[in-house]
Amino acid sequence: AQTVTQSQPEMSVQEAETVTLSCTYDTSESDYYLFWYKQPPSRQMILVIRQEAYKQQNATENRFSVNFQKAAKSFSLKISDSQLGDAAMYFCAYSLRTNAGKSTFGDGTTLTVKP
Amino acid sequence: GAVVSQHPSWVICKSGTSVKIECRSLDFQATTMFWYRQFPKQSLMLMATSNEGSKATYEQGVEKDKFLINHASLTLSTLTVTSAHPEDSSFYICSARDGRSYEQYFGPGTRLTVT
Numbered sequence: 001a002q003t004v005t006q007s008q009p010e011m012s013v014q015e016a017e018t019v020t021l022s023c024t025y026d027t028s029e030s031d032y033y034l035f036w037y038k039q040p041p042s043r044q045m046i047l048v049i050r051q052e053a054y055k056q057q058n059a060t061e062n063r064f065s066v067n068f069q070k071a072a073k074s075f076s077l078k079i080s081d082s083q084l085g086d087a088a089m090y091f092c093a094y095s096l097r098t099n100a101g102k103s104t105f106g107d108g109t110t111l112t113v114k115p
Numbered sequence: 116g117a118v119v120s121q122h123p124s125w126v127i128c129k130s131g132t133s134v135k136i137e138c139r140s141l142d143f144q145a146t147t148m149f150w151y152r153q154f155p156k157q158s159l160m161l162m163a164t165s166n167e168g169s170k171a172t173y174e175q176g177v178e179k180d181k182f183l184i185n186h187a188s189l190t191l192s193t194l195t196v197t198s199a200h201p202e203d204s205s206f207y208i209c210s211a212r213d214g215r216s217y218e219q220y221f222g223p224g225t226r227l228t229v230t
Contacts, residue, residue, distance in 0.1 A: 042223070043153075043206060043208075043223070043224050044221065044223045044224070045159075045208065045210075045221035047219075089156075091158065091159070095219075101147055101149055101164075101210060101211075101212035101217075101219040102149060102161065102164055103149075103159075103161070103219070104161075105158045105159045105160075106158065107157070107158045108156075108157070108158050110156075
């Protein structure tokens, strides 16, 4: 079974600084997606970034980028120039490409942004 | 982007009654929908996968007779919590997979409180 591990229950960052959230996963499959989702207090899940496992290039979306290490099964999220609106719970998730949407989530990391 | 709605957003019911939660894809056809459960400050746990026109597939440990899922059309899936008990109080989130793009979109969630 696939597992996703986020080892940092809580993280904090100063506004305008950079923070990295960690995620490791375990799978025997080779074709899958990895995601980072943001869940603000409204609890609406928001897709931050997606990485296809077959792509070697790390995905980026504006201030958000990932460091995808397939061999090490590591998928960290870097948030640059942190903003107060980035404060939320962040979930790392895994999904097989053939069953996209059936996702396994990590336990989450609560990010606090200090002004 | 694509929108998934859930109704109601918050429901309070008495122990022993049943409550139905609707999940709709508003501008795309969802061949597959997923139902997740989330306890406060915890991760999302997949309950079941529902495919249009067929029986839902439940995850291990989820009581299919208690959590009835119906995927009647390409835009609507319903979750009925039967004979609700206080321990069923939780946040229920649906997601829908676009049948063409395979992108996954989350609904805003439904808070269920059983008294």
